[in-house]
Amino acid sequence: ITPLATLPDLRALDIANITPCPNLLGIEKFTKVNTLDVSDIGVNDEGLARAATLPLRSLKVNHSKVTDAGVRKLKDKTSLRELQFNYCDKVSAAAIDYLHAQLPKTTITHKSMDD
Numbered sequence: 001i002t003p004l005a006t007l008p009d010l011r012a013l014d015i016a017n018i019t020p021c022p023n024l025l026g027i028e029k030f031t032k033v034n035t036l037d038v039s040d041i042g043v044n045d046e047g048l049a050r051a052a053t054l055p056l057r058s059l060k061v062n063h064s065k066v067t068d069a070g071v072r073k074l075k076d077k078t079s080l081r082e083l084q085f086n087y088c089d090k091v092s093a094a095a096i097d098y099l100h101a102q103l104p105k106t107t108i109t110h111k112s113m114d115d
Contacts, residue, residue: 001026008032016040022065024050031055039063039084045070058082068095075102086111 001021004010012035015021024038024047033054038047039062048061048070057079067090074080075098083099083106085091096110 005029011035013037016060016062021047023047027051028053034058034079036060045073049073052077055079060084061088062086064088066091068092071095071099074099078103078105080106082106083108085109087113089113 001015001024005026008029008031010030010033013030013033014037016037016039018041020042022042022044024043027050031054034056035058036051036054036056037060038051039060043061043064043066045067048066051059052074056077059080059082062084066085066088071085071091072095080103085096086109091110093110096108100108
C-alpha cells in the first residue's frame with residue numbers, strides 16, 4: 001500500500017490478489033476511497049478496522065482471515081451499500097445476519113466453500 005501513498009485522491013482501490021497485507025497498514029491515508037477490494041490478501045480484523053475508517057460505499061473482503069468480531073464492528077458503517085465476505089471461513093451466517101439487521105440498506109454477500 002505504501003507505494004500508492006502518492007495518490008491520496010484515489011476514490012477506488014483494488015489491491016486484491018497482490019502481496020499479503022493482513023493489517024492494511026497505511027490504508028487510512030486514502031481518505032477519499034469509497035470503493036475498496038482487499039480480497040485474497042489475508043486481511044484480518046485489524047485490517048478491516050483500518051479499512052472501516054474510510055468513507056466506504058463498497059467493500060470486498062473475500063477469502064480473508066476476518067472473524068465474526070471484525071464483521072460486527074462494521075455495524076455503524078452506514079455509508080456502506082455493498083459488502084462481500086465470500087469464502088471467509090471465520091465469518092458465520094449469524095454475524096452476517098447481525099450486520100444485515102444493523103445495515104438494512106447494505107447488500108451483503110457471504111458464500112461459503114460449501115455453497
